[in-house]
Amino acid sequence: MQTLLKNLFNLMRLSKISLLVISNKIFRKPSVRGTLRYQKINFFTTSALHQMKTDKGIALMIVLWVLVLLSIIAMNFSFSTRWNSASTRNLKEETIAYYMCISGYQEAVNYLLSDKDPSVDFLDDEGNFWIDRETIPVTGKRITEEGDIEIRITDEESKININLAGEDRLRKLLDYIGIPTDSEQEVIDSILDWIDPDKEHRLSGAEDEYYEGLDVPYKAKNSFFDAPEELLLVKGIEPDYMAGSDKIKALSPLITTFGKGTININTVSKEVMELLGLNPLDIETILKQRNRESGGFRFIPTQLSNSGLNTTSSSYFRIEVISHLNGSNRAMKIVAILHRMPSAKGFKMQTVYWRENAESYRG
């Protein structure tokens, strides 16, 4: 690069001399108004310039400009080669990270399929998902030669299913996250209108005529939400509601669109129990039961029969796998939701949601 810059500098310097030669040729022609110009020419003229023939000067200038052009092409080529090699390296890292993720995902699937006790699935207080009391969880980080893989299994039936919640439960949910009271009815009505098949909007709700009037128009779904992210399309829902802010709790960890609307007493979070209205003592009792020694609840205690907690095992699971490659700032993440169903050989799996993405991270 230094040599290149040096050459360019020399070229520019020599080109300037060449231009002076041209000036010399033009301005040395006799002119009636030439006195002043002639004096100017004398100012630039040097003994070296006098020795150069005008034609040779023009040829030299052309050669020099060709060299400038070639240098620019060479520089471009060098940048482009460097860029190509960086993208090849990224692609290689992403591919390795992707297959590391797939291996973690496969391990989680195999774990869910090897359940020896279909009547209980539980989550311990460290966030490990247990299919039964004997089979050690696969959740957590593992170190491999290439990098590390982090596996997380959670239960979709530990959250509120917004497709099946109904007005009362939606109100409890919105009260809990703390959205402004004057927007609450609008959000409830709009969610119910989004799902219902009719075209009549509720008092504060919205149907096609509202959504078709937006800058980017679309229609009401008139069917269940396929994924929680779809809520952002509904009238009255602000992005803050999903991710949370300093004024409002996040909706995302509390809701799902998968499952039959049942909530597993062995996996439900403290937050969901609070919003359902369970008292602190019951919440504490439930959380204490969820470890290897106690093995979770095998039935719903009578005093909790109307609590909204109505199952002890689950069939919709979320698997999240993140892989980090050694010596790289690239990470790959896979999120999958699987429906586990009984089969002649034990269980079979159906994928109902899949998302994968590569991202850069710091650290």
Ligand SMILES: [Ca+2]
């Ligand atoms: Ca089980």
Ligand SMILES: [Ca+2]
């Ligand atoms: Ca409606």
